Amino acid sequence: MHQPDGSAPQQRYTLLMVSIAVAMFMTSLDGTIVNIALPTISTIFDLPSTTVSWVATAYLLVLTGSILVFGKVADRIGFKTVFLAGFCVFTASSFFCGFFPELFDSFWVLIGARVLQAIGGAMIAAIAPALIAAFLPMTMKGKAMGIVTTFAAFGTAAGPILGGLLTQYLSWNWIFYINVPVGIVAVLLGSYAIPAGRTAGGAPSPFDRLGAVLIFVGLGSLIYAVSEGSALGWTDPAILAALAAAGIALGYLVLHERRTADPLLDFRLFANRNFLYVNLMLALSYFLFGGVNYLLPFFLELVKGFDPSTSGLVLTALSFAMMASGILSGMLINSLGNRRLCIAGALVVSAGYLLFHLFSAASTLHYIIGTFAIVGFGLGFLLSPGTNMAMNMAPRDKHGMVSSLISVERSGPITLGISFASMLFIQAMLTVGSHRHVTASSPANIKIDVLATGFDLVFIAIFAVSLAVVVLAVLSRDEVHADNLEEGAFEAAVAGV
Incomplete structure (x- = not known):
């Protein structure tokens, strides 16, 4: 079978990775860029904050609920069709979000456009990891997963910063318009770089x-x-x-x-204990990351007294460290293996969460940034190899399904983690405040001490749960399905084989 050692295949591989990276960047960016503009949208449409929050909530609901469906659709009709259709829907609806609500003076037009945008985002996010698993050789999969994780982290980190700049210096509409030129380039690039071959053979059974x-x-x-x-x-x-x-x-x-003969989500995959361990590890990691990412701005602003822009800059230490380690882990996967990197990443992340326990009003900025960087660095070593390990265990005809499952394990647990951290923090505050008899008239330094103690208790709980991630990483094993050992899938798909 032909080996991809020429410059042309290598160029196509690179362009394919760029297409996937852009997809993950856009969908991750849109998950965070909108929140900072919600107060402005609330003022423009003269609506309460509870109603305006549906701009973010509607997107999240439809995105999470649709991903698994489009993963299965991609397994049946081909990745390129779903991927490019998703980009077209996402790009067009981004323009609709920015243009039509003010044209028709209707907030609900914005919600409708956001629902359409979420459908496009789900089509993209569902199969991005599957494209790597299906079409790249084993020697490149780890590096590609690292790059994809890096761009996803960069999108999440850039969202609030870019959203604030666009809203302040242009208008809220531009948080959506920014997707249009990127989407057009991505469609053109994907049309050339992504093979058109189908991934599942035989006559398809009725859709579930x-x-x-x-x-x-x-x-x-x-x-x-x-x-x-x-x-x-x-x-x-x-x-x-x-x-x-x-x-x-x-x-x-x-x-x-x-x-069901041809299920949307084949629960029989979880009969493989290794597959179960890896997916639980990923879900728990995103769960804790969501909770920590939610709490840290409150700590920086309420306990340390930073303004929002300074807090945002400090928090980028976590995301940039995650980006750096994502690339590095991709380079090391072939020599060290996924499991070793996952164990190392889980240990580093757990150590970082333990260091959060030492945060206080007296903590120096260097200590805080360094701790953020430790957690981010560990996450890059954990999430990229973990995703690669899960995809390697899936047979070729289930790549779309497993890819969409991993996307759900990212978006769903992050939301659950935010709720968990919020409830835990409120309960910790009430318990500490009641124990110390703190009231509204208490001195400011006492209130800050109570806040710091509340954060401290939550960080202890997060550290305790992170130990389960370490255990799951140790229990996991590198396992590659026979389908994924075949080389030349990219060339075969290009040739229409």
Whole structure:
């Protein structure tokens, strides 16, 4: 079989990696760029903050609920079709988000455009890792996963900063317009770089429509409940109804998918303990990262007294360290293996969370930045090899499914982690404040001490959970499905074989 040692295949490999990296950057960016513009949008449309929050919530609900569906669709009709269609939908709807709401003077036009944008984002995010697993040789997969993780981290980090600059110096509309030129370039690049070959042979069985409905309702209801629970109250009828709907839909989903010949999510994959360990490791890692990323700005502003812009700059230490280690881990995967890097990353992240326990009002800026960098560096060593390990275990005809599962394990647990950290922090504050008899009239230094103690208790809990990630990394094993050992998949797909 032909080996990809010429300059032309190498160029196509590089362009394919760039296409995937741009996709992950755009979808990650849009998950964080909007939040900072919500107060401006609230003023323009004269709406309360609870209503305007649907600009972010609607996107998250539809994105999370749709990813697994599009992963399965991609396995059936081909990755290139879904990927490019997703970019076209995402780019067009980004323009709609920025242009039509003010044209029609309607906030709900913005929500509709955001739903459409989420559908495009789900199509992109569902299969980005699958493109690497399906078309790149084993010697390049680790490096590519590292680059993709790096760009995803960069998008998440750049979102609040870029959103603030665009909103302040141009207008809120530009947080959406920024996607249009990038999307056009990505479509042109992907049209050339991504092979058009299908990934699954044979006549497809009927599409699992009931499974698609159950996944969307179950995940969407769960994300809604955890996103709005703190604001509405966990005993609010809407939250209780959403939790009940999520439990019923996801519970029945498991039963239904186990009886379906061609399921959207094949739970039989989890019979492989190694596959289960790796996916739990990834989900828990994103869960803790979501909680920490939510709490740290509050610590910097309430305890250290930093202004929002300074806090944002300090927090970039975590993301930039994650980017650097993502690239480095990709370079080391072939020589050290995924498992060793995951163990090293999990240990470093856990050590960083332990150092958070020492944060106080007296902590120096150097110590805080250094600790952020330790956590970010460990996450890059953990997430890139972990993603690579999960994709390597999947047979070729399930790459889209597993790729979309990994995307859900990123977006869903981050949201759950935010809710977990918020509830834990509030409870810690109430407990400490009651124990020390702190009231609204107490001196400011006493209040800051209570805040610091509250953060301290949450960071201890996060460190304790991070030890489970270490255990899962140790239990995991490098395992490659026979399908993924075949070289020349890219060339075969280009040739239409």
